[in-house]
Amino acid sequence: MTVTFWVNGRRQAWEVLPDEVLADSLRSHGFTSVKKGCGQGACGLCTVWVEDKPVPSCSVLTVRMAGKHITTLEGVQEEAAAYGSLLVAEGAEQCGFCAPGLIMLVLAMKKELKDPSEQQVREYLNGNLCRCSGYYGQIRAAMNYLQSERLG
Amino acid sequence: MIFKEYVCPSTLAEAYETLWSHPGSVLLGGCTLLRRNTRTSPLGIDLGGLGLNQITKTGTDLILGASVSLREMETSCGDLFDGALCKAVSALGGIPLRNVITVGGTVASRFGTSDLLTVLLALDTRLQFYHSGLCTLEEYLNMPPLRDILTEIHIPLGCSRIAFQSMRNACTDYALLNAAAADTACGLRIAVGARPMAAALSEAAADCINRGGTPAQAAEASAAELKFADNHRAGGAYRRELCLVLVERALKEAGI
Ligand SMILES: Cc1cc2nc3c(=O)[nH]c(=O)nc-3n(C[C@H](O)[C@H](O)[C@H](O)COP(=O)(O)OP(=O)(O)OC[C@H]3O[C@@H](n4cnc5c(N)ncnc54)[C@H](O)[C@@H]3O)c2cc1C
Numbered sequence: 001m002t003v004t005f006w007v008n009g010r011r012q013a014w015e016v017l018p019d020e021v022l023a024d025s026l027r028s029h030g031f032t033s034v035k036k037g038c039g040q041g042a043c044g045l046c047t048v049w050v051e052d053k054p055v056p057s058c059s060v061l062t063v064r065m066a067g068k069h070i071t072t073l074e075g076v077q078e079e080a081a082a083y084g085s086l087l088v089a090e091g092a093e094q095c096g097f098c099a100p101g102l103i104m105l106v107l108a109m110k111k112e113l114k115d116p117s118e119q120q121v122r123e124y125l126n127g128n129l130c131r132c133s134g135y136y137g138q139i140r141a142a143m144n145y146l147q148s149e150r151l152g
Numbered sequence: 153m154i155f156k157e158y159v160c161p162s163t164l165a166e167a168y169e170t171l172w173s174h175p176g177s178v179l180l181g182g183c184t185l186l187r188r189n190t191r192t193s194p195l196g197i198d199l200g201g202l203g204l205n206q207i208t209k210t211g212t213d214l215i216l217g218a219s220v221s222l223r224e225m226e227t228s229c230g231d232l233f234d235g236a237l238c239k240a241v242s243a244l245g246g247i248p249l250r251n252v253i254t255v256g257g258t259v260a261s262r263f264g265t266s267d268l269l270t271v272l273l274a275l276d277t278r279l280q281f282y283h284s285g286l287c288t289l290e291e292y293l294n295m296p297p298l299r300d301i302l303t304e305i306h307i308p309l310g311c312s313r314i315a316f317q318s319m320r321n322a323c324t325d326y327a328l329l330n331a332a333a334a335d336t337a338c339g340l341r342i343a344v345g346a347r348p349m350a351a352a353l354s355e356a357a358a359d360c361i362n363r364g365g366t367p368a369q370a371a372e373a374s375a376a377e378l379k380f381a382d383n384h385r386a387g388g389a390y391r392r393e394l395c396l397v398l399v400e401r402a403l404k405e406a407g408i
Contacts, residue, residue, distance in 0.1 A: 127246015
Protein backbone atom coordinates (compact mmCIF):
# COMPACT_ATOMS: atom_id res chain seq x y z
CA MET A 1 0.00 0.00 0.00
CA THR A 2 1.24 3.54 -0.69
CA VAL A 3 0.88 6.04 2.12
CA THR A 4 1.59 9.74 1.77
CA PHE A 5 2.53 11.90 4.76
CA TRP A 6 5.11 14.37 5.96
CA VAL A 7 8.27 13.53 7.89
CA ASN A 8 10.07 16.53 9.40
CA GLY A 9 8.26 18.83 6.98
CA ARG A 10 9.06 16.85 3.81
CA ARG A 11 6.37 15.04 1.88
CA GLN A 12 6.93 11.28 1.59
CA ALA A 13 5.11 8.52 -0.29
CA TRP A 14 6.15 5.13 1.03
CA GLU A 15 5.19 1.62 0.07
CA VAL A 16 4.25 -0.18 3.31
CA LEU A 17 2.76 -3.47 4.46
CA PRO A 18 -0.84 -3.27 5.77
CA ASP A 19 0.22 -3.89 9.38
CA GLU A 20 3.65 -2.25 9.28
CA VAL A 21 4.42 -0.05 12.27
CA LEU A 22 5.79 3.45 11.98
CA ALA A 23 9.07 2.66 13.80
CA ASP A 24 9.95 0.07 11.13
CA SER A 25 8.94 2.35 8.24
CA LEU A 26 10.96 5.27 9.62
CA ARG A 27 14.05 3.18 10.30
CA SER A 28 13.97 1.52 6.88
CA HIS A 29 13.92 4.99 5.30
CA GLY A 30 16.98 6.14 7.22
CA PHE A 31 15.41 7.80 10.27
CA THR A 32 17.60 5.76 12.57
CA SER A 33 17.31 8.11 15.55
CA VAL A 34 14.17 6.04 16.19
CA LYS A 35 15.30 3.17 18.41
CA LYS A 36 13.41 -0.06 19.00
CA GLY A 37 13.38 -1.50 22.51
CA CYS A 38 10.41 -3.52 23.68
CA GLY A 39 8.29 -3.23 20.52
CA GLN A 40 5.16 -3.11 22.71
CA GLY A 41 4.82 0.51 23.72
CA ALA A 42 6.30 -0.02 27.17
CA CYS A 43 9.80 1.48 26.97
CA GLY A 44 9.41 4.79 25.11
CA LEU A 45 12.60 4.46 23.04
CA CYS A 46 10.75 4.85 19.74
CA THR A 47 8.85 8.03 20.67
CA VAL A 48 8.15 10.38 17.75
CA TRP A 49 5.49 13.05 17.30
CA VAL A 50 2.39 12.65 15.17
CA GLU A 51 0.71 16.02 14.71
CA ASP A 52 2.94 17.25 17.57
CA LYS A 53 1.74 14.58 20.02
CA PRO A 54 4.28 12.06 21.35
CA VAL A 55 3.48 8.45 20.42
CA PRO A 56 5.39 5.16 20.62
CA SER A 57 6.07 4.59 16.92
CA CYS A 58 6.32 0.82 17.47
CA SER A 59 2.61 0.83 18.32
CA VAL A 60 1.30 3.02 15.50
CA LEU A 61 0.30 1.63 12.12
CA THR A 62 1.97 3.44 9.23
CA VAL A 63 -1.18 3.17 7.06
CA ARG A 64 -2.92 5.38 9.61
CA MET A 65 -0.43 8.18 9.00
CA ALA A 66 -1.96 9.25 5.65
CA GLY A 67 -1.92 13.05 5.48
CA LYS A 68 -0.29 13.42 8.91
CA HIS A 69 2.83 15.29 10.01
CA ILE A 70 5.48 13.21 11.74
CA THR A 71 8.48 14.63 13.58
CA THR A 72 11.56 12.62 14.53
CA LEU A 73 14.70 13.70 16.36
CA GLU A 74 16.29 14.46 12.98
CA GLY A 75 13.71 17.25 12.58
CA VAL A 76 14.38 19.02 15.88
CA GLN A 77 18.17 19.02 15.98
CA GLU A 78 18.62 22.41 17.59
CA GLU A 79 16.23 21.88 20.51
CA ALA A 80 17.53 18.33 20.90
CA ALA A 81 21.08 19.62 21.24
CA ALA A 82 19.98 22.10 23.92
CA TYR A 83 18.45 19.40 26.12
CA GLY A 84 21.13 16.87 25.11
CA SER A 85 23.96 19.06 26.41
CA LEU A 86 22.17 19.48 29.76
CA LEU A 87 21.72 15.71 29.90
CA VAL A 88 25.46 15.26 29.38
CA ALA A 89 26.23 17.93 31.98
CA GLU A 90 24.27 15.92 34.54
CA GLY A 91 26.12 12.73 33.65
CA ALA A 92 22.81 11.15 32.69
CA GLU A 93 23.92 10.14 29.19
CA GLN A 94 25.57 6.74 29.34
CA CYS A 95 24.88 4.20 26.58
CA GLY A 96 22.60 6.76 24.92
CA PHE A 97 20.11 4.26 23.51
CA CYS A 98 17.11 5.77 25.30
CA ALA A 99 18.11 9.39 24.63
CA PRO A 100 16.26 10.01 21.32
CA GLY A 101 12.93 8.86 22.78
CA LEU A 102 13.51 10.76 26.01
CA ILE A 103 14.47 13.94 24.16
CA MET A 104 11.34 13.77 21.98
CA LEU A 105 9.23 13.39 25.11
CA VAL A 106 10.95 16.24 26.99
CA LEU A 107 10.47 18.57 24.02
CA ALA A 108 6.80 17.54 23.76
CA MET A 109 6.39 18.17 27.48
CA LYS A 110 7.81 21.67 27.11
CA LYS A 111 5.11 22.43 24.54
CA GLU A 112 2.27 20.85 26.49
CA LEU A 113 2.85 21.80 30.15
CA LYS A 114 3.17 25.33 31.44
CA ASP A 115 5.62 25.73 34.35
CA PRO A 116 5.32 22.10 35.51
CA SER A 117 6.43 21.08 39.01
CA GLU A 118 9.08 18.37 39.37
CA GLN A 119 6.30 15.92 40.24
CA GLN A 120 4.46 16.76 37.01
CA VAL A 121 7.71 16.32 35.07
CA ARG A 122 8.21 12.92 36.66
CA GLU A 123 4.67 11.90 35.75
CA TYR A 124 5.06 13.14 32.18
CA LEU A 125 8.37 11.32 31.61
CA ASN A 126 7.19 8.13 33.26
CA GLY A 127 7.22 5.39 30.62
CA ASN A 128 10.63 6.29 29.15
CA LEU A 129 12.83 3.52 30.46
CA CYS A 130 16.58 3.85 30.98
CA ARG A 131 18.66 0.89 32.09
CA CYS A 132 21.91 2.80 32.79
CA SER A 133 21.00 5.71 35.01
CA GLY A 134 18.60 6.11 37.91
CA TYR A 135 16.51 8.83 36.23
CA TYR A 136 17.67 11.53 38.67
CA GLY A 137 20.10 13.06 36.18
CA GLN A 138 17.49 13.01 33.43
CA ILE A 139 14.95 14.75 35.65
CA ARG A 140 17.50 17.36 36.81
CA ALA A 141 18.43 17.98 33.17
CA ALA A 142 14.73 18.35 32.26
CA MET A 143 14.19 20.86 35.07
CA ASN A 144 17.30 22.78 33.99
CA TYR A 145 16.11 22.75 30.40
CA LEU A 146 12.68 24.13 31.28
CA GLN A 147 14.35 26.78 33.43
CA SER A 148 16.77 27.82 30.68
CA GLU A 149 13.94 28.00 28.14
CA ARG A 150 11.91 30.19 30.52
CA LEU A 151 14.84 32.57 30.92
CA GLY A 152 15.24 32.52 27.13
CA MET B 153 2.15 -9.61 11.60
CA ILE B 154 -1.26 -8.92 13.16
CA PHE B 155 -3.37 -8.84 10.00
CA LYS B 156 -2.86 -9.46 6.28
CA GLU B 157 -5.19 -6.89 4.70
CA TYR B 158 -6.38 -3.50 5.91
CA VAL B 159 -9.56 -1.49 5.32
CA CYS B 160 -10.69 1.84 6.72
CA PRO B 161 -14.48 2.09 6.30
CA SER B 162 -16.13 5.49 6.39
CA THR B 163 -19.49 4.39 7.78
CA LEU B 164 -20.49 2.19 10.69
CA ALA B 165 -22.80 0.19 8.40
CA GLU B 166 -19.87 -0.62 6.13
CA ALA B 167 -17.60 -1.49 9.06
CA TYR B 168 -20.22 -3.81 10.57
CA GLU B 169 -20.98 -5.47 7.26
CA THR B 170 -17.24 -6.03 6.66
CA LEU B 171 -16.85 -7.50 10.16
CA TRP B 172 -19.55 -10.10 9.48
CA SER B 173 -18.66 -10.86 5.88
CA HIS B 174 -14.98 -11.53 6.71
CA PRO B 175 -14.58 -14.37 9.19
CA GLY B 176 -11.60 -13.82 11.48
CA SER B 177 -11.43 -10.09 10.80
CA VAL B 178 -10.54 -7.79 13.73
CA LEU B 179 -11.60 -4.28 14.67
CA LEU B 180 -8.67 -1.93 15.21
CA GLY B 181 -8.74 0.44 18.16
CA GLY B 182 -5.31 1.66 19.27
CA CYS B 183 -3.93 -1.83 18.37
CA THR B 184 -1.82 -1.99 21.55
CA LEU B 185 -3.43 -5.19 22.79
CA LEU B 186 -3.89 -6.61 19.31
CA ARG B 187 -0.16 -6.30 18.69
CA ARG B 188 0.40 -8.89 21.39
CA ASN B 189 -1.70 -11.45 19.49
CA THR B 190 0.20 -14.39 18.17
CA ARG B 191 -2.52 -15.22 15.62
CA THR B 192 -2.59 -13.36 12.30
CA SER B 193 -6.00 -12.14 11.25
CA PRO B 194 -6.94 -12.02 7.55
CA LEU B 195 -8.31 -8.47 7.81
CA GLY B 196 -7.92 -5.44 10.07
CA ILE B 197 -10.90 -3.06 10.09
CA ASP B 198 -9.79 0.43 11.13
CA LEU B 199 -12.38 2.30 13.22
CA GLY B 200 -10.40 5.53 12.91
CA GLY B 201 -12.42 6.84 9.95
CA LEU B 202 -15.82 6.71 11.67
CA GLY B 203 -15.67 9.98 13.60
CA LEU B 204 -15.99 8.19 16.95
CA ASN B 205 -13.53 10.59 18.58
CA GLN B 206 -15.99 13.00 20.19
CA ILE B 207 -16.35 13.81 23.88
CA THR B 208 -19.77 15.28 24.67
CA LYS B 209 -21.87 16.04 27.71
CA THR B 210 -25.65 15.81 27.81
CA GLY B 211 -27.76 16.88 30.78
CA THR B 212 -27.30 13.43 32.30
CA ASP B 213 -24.25 11.72 30.77
CA LEU B 214 -20.64 12.14 29.75
CA ILE B 215 -20.36 10.44 26.37
CA LEU B 216 -16.98 9.22 25.13
CA GLY B 217 -16.68 8.07 21.51
CA ALA B 218 -14.95 4.69 21.23
CA SER B 219 -11.94 6.19 19.40
CA VAL B 220 -11.22 8.82 22.06
CA SER B 221 -7.69 8.21 23.36
CA LEU B 222 -7.03 7.68 27.07
CA ARG B 223 -4.97 10.87 27.05
CA GLU B 224 -7.82 12.89 25.50
CA MET B 225 -10.12 11.52 28.19
CA GLU B 226 -7.60 12.48 30.91
CA THR B 227 -7.03 16.00 29.67
CA SER B 228 -10.71 16.77 28.94
CA CYS B 229 -12.45 15.02 31.83
CA GLY B 230 -9.92 15.45 34.65
CA ASP B 231 -12.24 17.60 36.74
CA LEU B 232 -15.14 15.13 36.61
CA PHE B 233 -15.81 12.28 39.06
CA ASP B 234 -13.21 13.48 41.59
CA GLY B 235 -10.49 12.83 39.00
CA ALA B 236 -11.18 9.08 39.11
CA LEU B 237 -10.91 8.60 35.33
CA CYS B 238 -7.41 10.14 35.40
CA LYS B 239 -6.39 8.17 38.43
CA ALA B 240 -7.49 4.96 36.73
CA VAL B 241 -5.21 5.46 33.72
CA SER B 242 -2.26 7.35 35.22
CA ALA B 243 -0.29 4.13 35.81
CA LEU B 244 -0.99 2.80 32.33
CA GLY B 245 2.25 3.11 30.35
CA GLY B 246 3.50 6.60 29.57
CA ILE B 247 1.71 9.54 27.99
CA PRO B 248 2.78 8.51 24.44
CA LEU B 249 1.09 5.13 24.89
CA ARG B 250 -2.03 6.79 26.29
CA ASN B 251 -2.12 8.99 23.17
CA VAL B 252 -2.57 5.78 21.17
CA ILE B 253 -4.81 3.55 23.34
CA THR B 254 -8.54 4.09 22.78
CA VAL B 255 -11.27 4.06 25.39
CA GLY B 256 -13.27 1.73 23.10
CA GLY B 257 -10.45 -0.83 22.81
CA THR B 258 -9.93 -0.73 26.57
CA VAL B 259 -13.59 -1.39 27.35
CA ALA B 260 -14.34 -3.80 24.48
CA SER B 261 -11.37 -6.03 25.33
CA ARG B 262 -12.62 -6.56 28.93
CA PHE B 263 -8.98 -6.65 29.97
CA GLY B 264 -8.90 -8.37 33.37
CA THR B 265 -6.40 -6.13 35.14
CA SER B 266 -7.96 -2.93 33.81
CA ASP B 267 -8.22 -0.09 36.32
CA LEU B 268 -10.51 1.91 34.06
CA LEU B 269 -13.13 -0.86 33.88
CA THR B 270 -13.36 -0.90 37.68
CA VAL B 271 -14.00 2.85 37.83
CA LEU B 272 -16.48 2.72 34.92
CA LEU B 273 -18.37 -0.15 36.57
CA ALA B 274 -18.66 1.78 39.83
CA LEU B 275 -19.97 4.74 37.81
CA ASP B 276 -22.80 2.62 36.32
CA THR B 277 -21.53 3.05 32.75
CA ARG B 278 -23.65 2.09 29.70
CA LEU B 279 -22.24 0.95 26.39
CA GLN B 280 -23.68 1.73 22.98
CA PHE B 281 -23.06 -0.94 20.37
CA TYR B 282 -23.79 -0.36 16.70
CA HIS B 283 -26.03 -3.40 16.23
CA SER B 284 -26.99 -4.62 19.72
CA GLY B 285 -27.86 -1.17 21.06
CA LEU B 286 -27.39 -0.04 24.64
CA CYS B 287 -26.38 -2.33 27.52
CA THR B 288 -24.85 -1.82 30.93
CA LEU B 289 -21.13 -2.40 31.38
CA GLU B 290 -22.08 -5.01 33.97
CA GLU B 291 -24.12 -6.93 31.38
CA TYR B 292 -21.28 -6.68 28.87
CA LEU B 293 -18.70 -7.99 31.33
CA ASN B 294 -20.83 -11.10 31.85
CA MET B 295 -21.73 -11.71 28.20
CA PRO B 296 -20.18 -14.27 25.85
CA PRO B 297 -17.95 -12.67 23.15
CA LEU B 298 -19.93 -10.11 21.17
CA ARG B 299 -19.12 -9.51 17.49
CA ASP B 300 -20.29 -5.92 17.33
CA ILE B 301 -18.81 -2.41 17.25
CA LEU B 302 -18.72 -0.44 20.47
CA THR B 303 -19.46 3.13 19.44
CA GLU B 304 -19.95 5.11 22.66
CA ILE B 305 -19.39 4.90 26.39
CA HIS B 306 -22.07 6.70 28.45
CA ILE B 307 -21.11 7.66 31.99
CA PRO B 308 -23.94 9.06 34.13
CA LEU B 309 -22.97 12.42 35.65
CA GLY B 310 -25.10 11.86 38.75
CA CYS B 311 -22.26 10.45 40.87
CA SER B 312 -21.62 12.66 43.88
CA ARG B 313 -18.48 10.97 45.22
CA ILE B 314 -16.09 8.31 43.97
CA ALA B 315 -12.75 6.96 45.15
CA PHE B 316 -10.37 4.56 43.43
CA GLN B 317 -7.70 2.44 45.11
CA SER B 318 -5.17 -0.02 43.74
CA MET B 319 -2.21 -2.08 44.88
CA ARG B 320 0.78 -2.57 42.57
CA ASN B 321 4.31 -3.83 43.12
CA ALA B 322 5.71 -0.78 41.31
CA CYS B 323 3.77 2.37 40.51
CA THR B 324 3.65 1.68 36.76
CA ASP B 325 3.04 -2.06 37.02
CA TYR B 326 -0.32 -3.79 36.53
CA ALA B 327 -2.58 -3.73 39.57
CA LEU B 328 -2.61 -6.79 41.82
CA LEU B 329 -6.10 -5.69 42.80
CA ASN B 330 -8.12 -2.51 42.44
CA ALA B 331 -11.35 -1.18 43.91
CA ALA B 332 -13.71 1.74 43.40
CA ALA B 333 -16.60 2.97 45.52
CA ALA B 334 -19.11 5.46 44.13
CA ASP B 335 -22.21 7.16 45.43
CA THR B 336 -24.27 7.30 42.22
CA ALA B 337 -27.77 8.47 41.36
CA CYS B 338 -28.93 4.86 41.61
CA GLY B 339 -27.20 4.13 44.90
CA LEU B 340 -23.89 2.96 46.25
CA ARG B 341 -21.73 0.89 43.89
CA ILE B 342 -18.58 -0.95 44.95
CA ALA B 343 -16.48 -2.56 42.20
CA VAL B 344 -13.39 -4.74 42.58
CA GLY B 345 -11.14 -5.60 39.61
CA ALA B 346 -7.86 -7.28 38.63
CA ARG B 347 -8.99 -10.26 40.72
CA PRO B 348 -7.35 -11.06 38.14
CA MET B 349 -10.71 -11.44 36.38
CA ALA B 350 -12.30 -8.18 35.22
CA ALA B 351 -14.18 -5.92 37.59
CA ALA B 352 -17.29 -7.15 39.41
CA LEU B 353 -19.75 -5.39 41.68
CA SER B 354 -20.10 -6.38 45.30
CA GLU B 355 -23.81 -6.21 46.13
CA ALA B 356 -23.11 -7.56 49.61
CA ALA B 357 -20.76 -4.66 50.43
CA ALA B 358 -23.28 -2.08 49.21
CA ASP B 359 -26.08 -3.78 51.21
CA CYS B 360 -23.88 -3.77 54.30
CA ILE B 361 -23.35 0.01 54.10
CA ASN B 362 -27.03 0.60 53.32
CA ARG B 363 -27.93 -1.30 56.49
CA GLY B 364 -25.62 0.92 58.54
CA GLY B 365 -22.46 -1.21 58.42
CA THR B 366 -18.96 0.26 58.64
CA PRO B 367 -16.44 0.41 55.73
CA ALA B 368 -14.48 -2.43 57.37
CA GLN B 369 -17.61 -4.63 57.57
CA ALA B 370 -18.47 -3.80 53.97
CA ALA B 371 -14.94 -4.75 52.90
CA GLU B 372 -15.35 -8.10 54.67
CA ALA B 373 -18.64 -8.64 52.85
CA SER B 374 -16.99 -7.96 49.48
CA ALA B 375 -14.04 -10.27 50.22
CA ALA B 376 -16.48 -13.05 51.15
CA GLU B 377 -18.73 -12.49 48.15
CA LEU B 378 -16.32 -12.06 45.23
CA LYS B 379 -14.10 -14.64 43.55
CA PHE B 380 -10.33 -14.21 43.44
CA ALA B 381 -7.83 -16.33 41.54
CA ASP B 382 -4.08 -16.98 41.29
CA ASN B 383 -1.82 -15.80 38.51
CA HIS B 384 1.91 -15.10 38.18
CA ARG B 385 1.50 -11.74 39.96
CA ALA B 386 -0.35 -12.78 43.09
CA GLY B 387 -2.33 -15.58 44.68
CA GLY B 388 -6.10 -15.52 45.17
CA ALA B 389 -5.73 -15.65 48.96
CA TYR B 390 -3.44 -12.61 48.90
CA ARG B 391 -5.89 -10.77 46.65
CA ARG B 392 -8.67 -11.46 49.14
CA GLU B 393 -6.55 -9.82 51.87
CA LEU B 394 -5.94 -6.84 49.57
CA CYS B 395 -9.68 -6.59 48.96
CA LEU B 396 -10.26 -6.08 52.68
CA VAL B 397 -7.87 -3.13 52.69
CA LEU B 398 -8.68 -1.49 49.36
CA VAL B 399 -12.48 -1.58 49.68
CA GLU B 400 -12.31 -0.11 53.17
CA ARG B 401 -9.91 2.61 51.99
CA ALA B 402 -12.04 3.44 48.94
CA LEU B 403 -15.19 3.77 51.08
CA LYS B 404 -13.41 5.97 53.63
CA GLU B 405 -11.78 8.12 50.94
CA ALA B 406 -15.16 8.67 49.30
CA GLY B 407 -16.56 9.61 52.72
CA ILE B 408 -19.14 6.81 52.58
C1 LIG C 1 3.06 -1.33 27.63
C2 LIG C 1 1.65 -1.58 28.07
C3 LIG C 1 1.30 -1.40 29.41
C4 LIG C 1 0.00 -1.62 29.83
N1 LIG C 1 -0.32 -1.42 31.13
C5 LIG C 1 -1.58 -1.56 31.54
C6 LIG C 1 -1.97 -1.28 32.90
O1 LIG C 1 -1.15 -0.90 33.73
N2 LIG C 1 -3.27 -1.44 33.24
C7 LIG C 1 -4.20 -1.81 32.34
O2 LIG C 1 -5.35 -1.90 32.69
N3 LIG C 1 -3.87 -2.12 31.08
C8 LIG C 1 -2.59 -2.00 30.64
N4 LIG C 1 -2.27 -2.29 29.35
C9 LIG C 1 -3.29 -2.84 28.44
C10 LIG C 1 -4.05 -1.75 27.77
O3 LIG C 1 -5.07 -1.35 28.64
C11 LIG C 1 -4.62 -2.25 26.46
O4 LIG C 1 -3.53 -2.53 25.62
C12 LIG C 1 -5.50 -1.21 25.80
O5 LIG C 1 -6.53 -0.81 26.65
C13 LIG C 1 -6.13 -1.71 24.53
O6 LIG C 1 -6.71 -0.60 23.87
P1 LIG C 1 -6.53 -0.38 22.30
O7 LIG C 1 -7.30 0.83 21.92
O8 LIG C 1 -5.10 -0.38 21.91
O9 LIG C 1 -7.26 -1.67 21.76
P2 LIG C 1 -6.92 -2.75 20.55
O10 LIG C 1 -5.63 -3.40 20.83
O11 LIG C 1 -7.02 -1.98 19.26
O12 LIG C 1 -8.15 -3.66 20.71
C14 LIG C 1 -8.33 -4.55 21.79
C15 LIG C 1 -9.51 -5.50 21.45
O13 LIG C 1 -10.74 -4.78 21.40
C16 LIG C 1 -11.32 -4.86 20.10
N5 LIG C 1 -11.86 -3.53 19.81
C17 LIG C 1 -11.18 -2.36 19.72
N6 LIG C 1 -12.03 -1.33 19.54
C18 LIG C 1 -13.29 -1.87 19.51
C19 LIG C 1 -14.61 -1.32 19.36
N7 LIG C 1 -14.80 0.00 19.23
N8 LIG C 1 -15.66 -2.17 19.37
C20 LIG C 1 -15.49 -3.51 19.55
N9 LIG C 1 -14.28 -4.08 19.69
C21 LIG C 1 -13.19 -3.28 19.68
C22 LIG C 1 -10.21 -5.27 19.16
O14 LIG C 1 -10.69 -5.96 18.04
C23 LIG C 1 -9.37 -6.16 20.07
O15 LIG C 1 -9.93 -7.43 20.16
C24 LIG C 1 -0.97 -2.06 28.88
C25 LIG C 1 -0.64 -2.23 27.55
C26 LIG C 1 0.65 -1.99 27.12
C27 LIG C 1 0.99 -2.16 25.67
